[in-house]
Amino acid sequence: MLDAEEGHYDAAIVLANLMDAQGRLNDETRARLARAVALFQAGRVPLIVTSGWAYRADSDIAIADAMRRHAIDVHGLHDHTVVAETSARDTVGDAVFTKLRLARPRGWKRVIVVTSAYHGARSLDIFSFVYGPGFGVALCAAASSDTPALREAEAKSRAAFERTFEGVAAGDDGAIVARLSTRHPFYNGDVYAALTDRLLTNMEEG
Numbered sequence: 001m002l003d004a005e006e007g008h009y010d011a012a013i014v015l016a017n018l019m020d021a022q023g024r025l026n027d028e029t030r031a032r033l034a035r036a037v038a039l040f041q042a043g044r045v046p047l048i049v050t051s052g053w054a055y056r057a058d059s060d061i062a063i064a065d066a067m068r069r070h071a072i073d074v075h076g077l078h079d080h081t082v083v084a085e086t087s088a089r090d091t092v093g094d095a096v097f098t099k100l101r102l103a104r105p106r107g108w109k110r111v112i113v114v115t116s117a118y119h120g121a122r123s124l125d126i127f128s129f130v131y132g133p134g135f136g137v138a139l140c141a142a143a144s145s146d147t148p149a150l151r152e153a154e155a156k157s158r159a160a161f162e163r164t165f166e167g168v169a170a171g172d173d174g175a176i177v178a179r180l181s182t183r184h185p186f187y188n189g190d191v192y193a194a195l196t197d198r199l200l201t202n203m204e205e206g
Helices: 027-041 063-073 091-106 117-131 148-164 173-183 197-205
Strands: 011-015 048-051 082-085 110-116 136-142
Touching (some): 027 048, 027 063, 027 110, 048 063, 110 117, 148 173
Parallel strands (some): 110 136
């Protein structure tokens, strides 16, 4: 883990929480985005990446697009400084898609993940595993509530992640994508539509 209190990074990757059907972000997502904007304004990152799919049944808006629009319209960022990655359905997907579609093709070496404090430890572990030893991964946490229910949910999600990727080496892109597409219920068809061949090809090609 890199020290998030110092240094520069190739990008700040902002993880989504929730929005309404019109794409209005909830307080938690806005707080995360504000932390990323502060990093950008301090000159510590040249680019903000927003991540998250169109998860609502009553809307075709991807939350990554809603976050990008908020950064431009509310915080005044230029459109070329915010990139939306709209395929991830959870934190593992956030890491996989941003690595294979952005970090690898663009030659990034250091990224900083921005999320809520209660979600920080698990997010850092997932990104460090997916990105692997060739990258530096740091965490920037936005203030958030911390309840027994949140801690229990984080523990369950961490256990599920560890079961899904047991035996896979950190940073092994092929093995990680294979597990994601066959064993992860958000991507193998158990809960949401399975990853298509097109999505897999796009990930492999970057």
